[in-house]
Amino acid sequence: MNERPASRTDGAVVELRPHTPASLDPLLRWKNDTEIQRLSGDERRAFTREEAAATLERWMRPSDDIVHLAIGLAGRAEPIGFLHLALIERAHRRCRLGIVIGEKDLWGRGYGQLAAARAVDHAFDVLGLDRITAEVFADNPRSVRMFENLGFVREGVMRESIQRDGQRVDELIFGLLRHEWAGSGSGRGARR
Numbered sequence: 479m480n481e482r483p484a485s486r487t488d489g490a491v492v493e494l495r496p497h498t499p500a501s502l503d504p505l506l507r508w509k510n511d512t513e514i515q516r517l518s519g520d521e522r523r524a525f526t527r528e529e530a531a532a533t534l535e536r537w538m539r540p541s542d543d544i545v546h547l548a549i550g551l552a553g554r555a556e557p558i559g560f561l562h563l564a565l566i567e568r569a570h571r572r573c574r575l576g577i578v579i580g581e582k583d584l585w586g587r588g589y590g591q592l593a594a595a596r597a598v599d600h601a602f603d604v605l606g607l608d609r610i611t612a613e614v615f616a617d618n619p620r621s622v623r624m625f626e627n628l629g630f631v632r633e634g635v636m637r638e639s640i641q642r643d644g645q646r647v648d649e650l651i652f653g654l655l656r657h658e659w660a661g662s663g664s665g666r667g668a669r670r
């Protein structure tokens with residue numbers, strides 16, 4: 479549950495930042511990566527630079543019901559990934575977290591978990607929400623493990639939720655509540 483040893487992240491500090499034009503080149507690469515398309519449920523096709531620019535422009539526009547953030551490492555200008563707190567519903571104080579570490583050579587080193595933990599802090603502390611949902615394809619063990627490590631509870635499964643490569647794939651529903659985070663080993667206090 480706790481932050482992993484510095485050796486896995488080489489002591490790098492993970493930051494969440496507003497997107498800037500510096501996100502465009504990496505975003506174009508990641509959107510055209512077939513493995514990332516498959517794991518994140520993005521459309522599986524080639525994306526043009528103009529399409530990526532339009533996506534980024536949308537992500538940089540302020541919105542009441544979605545927060546898009548770049549995942550960065552201190553001292554490195556280009557982001558290593560992105561996340562969003564989507565479907566923000568003030569009335570029900572809830573949202574849905576989605577995350578991609580686009581730099582595949584950095585997978586499995588703890589950056590996703592650190593970034594997601596900061597996003598959880600943002601959702602609970604800054605946005606004042608009480609619940610975060612995450613939906614994960616059942617054949618994505620790295621993502622499942624990351625959310626479990628953070629204390630998300632597996633609440634259910636949407637059976638045969640999507641169509642991929644001629645097969646139906648289940649999607650798992652994870653949920654995290656504000657009071658669980660406050661009392662967990664992953665919460666803000668444990669990482670300072």
Ligand SMILES: CC(C)(COP(=O)(O)OP(=O)(O)OC[C@H]1O[C@@H](n2cnc3c(N)ncnc32)[C@H](O)[C@@H]1OP(=O)(O)O)[C@@H](O)C(=O)NCCC(=O)NCCS
Pocket residue numbers: 482514517518576577578579580584585586587588589590591592613614615618619620621623624627
């Ligand atoms: C999912 C994702 C955000 C996780 O970020 P990450 O930095 O790779 O993940 P972390 O290193 O923080 O945690 C991954 C965990 O899975 C474990 N893991 C890695 N490969 C695994 C595998 N094949 N089977 C089971 N567990 C695995 C790691 O050991 C680690 O667990 P540990 O800390 O207990 O050892 C990132 O891999 C990613 O962007 N993948 C592509 C897009 C995607 O899947 N997005 C999520 C959509 S819900």
